[in-house]
Amino acid sequence: MKYKLIASIAKSLLLARWKQTLVAAVGVTFSITMFITLLSFMSGLNDMLDSLILNRTPHIRLYKDIKSNAQQPIALVQQNKNTYHFIHSVKPKRERIELFNSATIMRALQQDPRVLGVAPKIATQIFYNVGVMNITGVINGIDINAESRLFSFKDYVVAGNYMDLKNVPNSIILGKGVADKLMLNVGDMIQVTTTKGEQVPLKVVGYFQSGLLDIDKAQSYCSIATTQKLLGEPNNYITDLQIKLKDVKLAPPLAKEMQAKFGVDAIDVQTANAQFETGSSIRSLISYAVGITLLIVAGFGIYNILNMMIYEKMDSIAILKATGFSGKDVNAIFISIALSIGIVGGASGLLFGFGLSSIIDQIPFNTSSLPTIKTYPIIYNPTFYMIASIFSLVTTYFAGFFPSRKASKIDPVIIIRGK
Amino acid sequence: MSHIVLEARHIHKSFHDPITIPVLKDINFQLRESEFVSVIGKSGCGKSTLLYILSTMDTDFEGDLLINNESVVGKVDAELALIRNKHIGFVFQFHYLLNEFSVLQNVMLPGLKLGEYTAAEVEHRAYEKLRILGIQNEALKKPNQLSGGQKQRVAIARALINDPLLIMGDEPTGNLDKKNSAIVFDIFKELASNYKQTLLIVTHDNEFAANTHRIIEMEDGKIIN
Numbered sequence: 001m002k003y004k005l006i007a008s009i010a011k012s013l014l015l016a017r018w019k020q021t022l023v024a025a026v027g028v029t030f031s032i033t034m035f036i037t038l039l040s041f042m043s044g045l046n047d048m049l050d051s052l053i054l055n056r057t058p059h060i061r062l063y064k065d066i067k068s069n070a071q072q073p074i075a076l077v078q079q080n081k082n083t084y085h086f087i088h089s090v091k092p093k094r095e096r097i098e099l100f101n102s103a104t105i106m107r108a109l110q111q112d113p114r115v116l117g118v119a120p121k122i123a124t125q126i127f128y129n130v131g132v133m134n135i136t137g138v139i140n141g142i143d144i145n146a147e148s149r150l151f152s153f154k155d156y157v158v159a160g161n162y163m164d165l166k167n168v169p170n171s172i173i174l175g176k177g178v179a180d181k182l183m184l185n186v187g188d189m190i191q192v193t194t195t196k197g198e199q200v201p202l203k204v205v206g207y208f209q210s211g212l213l214d215i216d217k218a219q220s221y222c223s224i225a226t227t228q229k230l231l232g233e234p235n236n237y238i239t240d241l242q243i244k245l246k247d248v249k250l251a252p253p254l255a256k257e258m259q260a261k262f263g264v265d266a267i268d269v270q271t272a273n274a275q276f277e278t279g280s281s282i283r284s285l286i287s288y289a290v291g292i293t294l295l296i297v298a299g300f301g302i303y304n305i306l307n308m309m310i311y312e313k314m315d316s317i318a319i320l321k322a323t324g325f326s327g328k329d330v331n332a333i334f335i336s337i338a339l340s341i342g343i344v345g346g347a348s349g350l351l352f353g354f355g356l357s358s359i360i361d362q363i364p365f366n367t368s369s370l371p372t373i374k375t376y377p378i379i380y381n382p383t384f385y386m387i388a389s390i391f392s393l394v395t396t397y398f399a400g401f402f403p404s405r406k407a408s409k410i411d412p413v414i415i416i417r418g419k
Numbered sequence: 420m421s422h423i424v425l426e427a428r429h430i431h432k433s434f435h436d437p438i439t440i441p442v443l444k445d446i447n448f449q450l451r452e453s454e455f456v457s458v459i460g461k462s463g464c465g466k467s468t469l470l471y472i473l474s475t476m477d478t479d480f481e482g483d484l485l486i487n488n489e490s491v492v493g494k495v496d497a498e499l500a501l502i503r504n505k506h507i508g509f510v511f512q513f514h515y516l517l518n519e520f521s522v523l524q525n526v527m528l529p530g531l532k533l534g535e536y537t538a539a540e541v542e543h544r545a546y547e548k549l550r551i552l553g554i555q556n557e558a559l560k561k562p563n564q565l566s567g568g569q570k571q572r573v574a575i576a577r578a579l580i581n582d583p584l585l586i587m588g589d590e591p592t593g594n595l596d597k598k599n600s601a602i603v604f605d606i607f608k609e610l611a612s613n614y615k616q617t618l619l620i621v622t623h624d625n626e627f628a629a630n631t632h633r634i635i636e637m638e639d640g641k642i643i644n
């Protein structure tokens with residue numbers, strides 16, 4: 001009953017100055033719209049840039065590093081137990097770079113509930129032969145199915161059919177940069193020289209474009225079997241295990257766990273690509289700062305309009321107080337005016353923000369370095385909408401707080417005597 | 420002996436800005452139920468100041484004020500607002516109607532605030548008051564469509580809506596011409612005689628005062644008669 005009365009008084013005061021009210025609400029709408037659009041676009045860009053690298057980066061990579069043994073023979077001698085050793089010129093011994101027991105490790109990983117999937121890989125240096133020139137490069141031997149499922153391999157194959165890599169024996173998918181340099185088309189043959197000096201002809205079945213020029217100029221893909229044949233290794237020869245987790249945040253502790261459990265080296269994506277995290281968080285920080293600044297400016301607009309309204313309606317406030325409305329009631333009236341500006345302006349801001357981001361989502365955005373992106377990237381995240389509505393209410397509340405307090409302190413005697 | 424509605428005990432008040440000037444000195448009087456009292460005095464003798472103290476709007480004074488045998492000294496803003504809402508009806512020199520609301524809504528506002536009756540009942544009562552004052556036909560108009568005399572009558576209806584113990588007027592006829600003043604005076608007279616309404620009216624219209632039951636005359640912040 002009482003709230004209804006206060007609401008009806010607030011409403012009639014609002015409507016009495018509806019033009020100014022509208023301007024205030026439009027201010028809030030504008031800032032919320034920009035806030036939503038900015039954040040959706042910015043995080044869309046963030047995700048796009050991150051995915052450029054991170055989508056194709058395993059969350060954990062198991063491999064065997066070439067390094068000297070941490071436990072040197074001198075430490076094994078009993079009487080040297082309590083002494084400190086200075087050993088100069090320690091070198092790694094000749095060791096194979098393959099993972100021992102890779103099949104067993106894979107089976108264990110596939111049963112781990114935290115792991116989404118495992119893709120084996122062989123990375124090897126080769127030379128592409130062009131006439132008399134040799135160009136250095138890298139061939140990645142991959143399991144096509146696993147690689148496609150976990151690391152969206154097929155999105156980056158821009159010509160040819162990626163499944164041909166599996167179906168055609170001795171086939172290769174060339175990096176776009178390599179193909180351009182060697183002037184090779186799909187269906188052509190290419191000669192590669194392995195590190196052991198053998199020359200092997202391979203059939204080009206597609207191009208691969210990652211968007212990172214340096215990678216495209218050196219890397220190519222073959223199936224695991226082809227690569228093992230190239231190297232003259234048996235079919236259990238695997239140099240890398242690429243693991244994708246269900247929750248990427250678990251990567252650092254799990255990497256440590258696997259390192260200890262399987263006796264191999266492990267590196268997690270956070271450690272390997274720390275710079276991406278930093279870039280993303282700073283970009284979102286900037287968009288939040290801009291959005292909040294806009295809202296605060298809108299808040300000043302509301303503050304001004306309420307202040308004006310209070311000066312204009314001084315008489316009405318005085319008579320309300322004289323006829324039995326307490327300071328609290330008057331305060332509630334002006335706070336509800338401010339909040340209704342915030343709610344109406346904020347709600348339409350959410351709608352407009354959604355609309356504007358969907359429009360941006362439709363604008364074509366073609367770039368040769370990003371084959372999978374066709375329009376500007378936008379992320380529709382309910383969190384942004386939540387934050388925007390909370391902020392619009394909080395800022396309008398504070399914008400209304402001081403004028404309302406002033407109104408509640410108006411002394412009716414001074415107004416009525418002043419006439 | 421009838422019930423005492425309002426009692427002032429040794430009320431002193433001074434203005435402190437820019438220098439301390441005493442405005443009211445040792446004011447003592449009682450107001451009984453269904454009395455029609457006028458307060459007269461020259462400009463600046465403190466009669467309006469006294470009225471605002473009696474109305475609980477001005478709390479900056481020394482002494483004691485009892486409304487309905489209850490002291491108002493030391494009460495908080497919300498309690499005083501409730502007392503004004505329930506027990507005191509106000510008529511000012513200027514009507515102070517809210518132009519955003521219709522006449523009817525203006526009259527209903529204090530009633531809705533009190534919340535003793537439902538909205539429908541308050542509306543009914545508001546019509547009743549408007550009818551007593553002869554302006555029921557203007558109920559749905561906006562205040563700025565009415566004449567000065569009609570506005571003042573609406574203000575009286577608003578003062579009456581909660582059946583207050585006491586109606587206070589601060590020069591209620593000050594802004595009106597002779598004809599309208601007469602109408603307003605007749606209304607007060609009728610309220611006092613027919614409805615046993617207690618009235619305390621500040622005026623400097625001696626003719627007006629002469630027709631009331633009791634005259635309190637003030638000079639230099641004191642009651643002299």
